[in-house]
Amino acid sequence: MTADQAFPQLTDPLENRLGYQLRRASAVMMADLGRLLAPLDLTPAEATILILIGANPGCSQSGVGRSLGINRANMVPLIAALLKQGMVEKAPLDGRSQALTLTSAGRAKVEAAQRIIDKHEARFQALLHGSNRDALIAALHAIRAG
Amino acid sequence: MTADQAFPQLTDPLENRLGYQLRRASAVMMADLGRLLAPLDLTPAEATILILIGANPGCSQSGVGRSLGINRANMVPLIAALLKQGMVEKAPLDGRSQALTLTSAGRAKVEAAQRIIDKHEARFQALLHGSNRDALIAALHAIRAG
DNA sequence: TATTGTTATACTCTATAACTATA
């Protein structure tokens, strides 16, 4: 018995649903990125936080959270892990805020992560040979704003 | 002090990342659908399961899971909830499989959910005025296959 | 009065391992 006889495909009324396909496609890319970043001991969330701090030295923890859609409470253990690993430093900004910057170890990690992410993105973009990649990004921005 | 002075936007090096924008766009649509389905006492996951059973009467629980990317173990409480709510019925198929079908209450729920999903999808598709909607779906399929 | 950072907490989602019964 062949595999496709053993598991006949179900009729899928969700094939043409934007929200559903967005979710499944996102899951595929997230899982791939997670596998690729694991050897660096980074999760996709940690990598995006490091990238954002690298591009915005002196930013606050809440600012990072607002930008990434992660709420303040959930930023605490994420930043704590990056501090513990020596990738991020805090410096008092005013009495309540702390300015975040990357350490040199953090900068090295970000560069390694960026190289991995670049390859990962290029691999998926290559699958979109027909469609316009910029139009896809523009569509995703429009959906986010909706 | 205006709001944008209080929360200056951070420089965002993720603006142009396919995987990241996919994830954020997906989260926006999922949150919207969750809000819209809540009055029906349905989660997006339950709605997609009902839709799939409705389109494939007699399918198995594992078949639904394979199609939706939900593993067998996690299907158990999902199907149990739909059985308890009287929306799905099980009938012995062979000694180990159960054929799933919708009850009349389940069919009514699916129809109500489909109406909500249709409006939700139409609202987001309207935001994509410039770009080709079919090209977007095709791109998402290509990413899923990658 | 609003914001930052924090703690505690709870709920959902996802993943794995192991088991029984059946094919």
Add this chain to the structure above:
DNA sequence: TATAGTTATAGAGTATAACAATA
């Protein structure tokens, strides 16, 4: 040997409420 259904469990991710210190 592989599949269906199940149980138990653990780890993420996400959400809210509340608090202290500060603006």
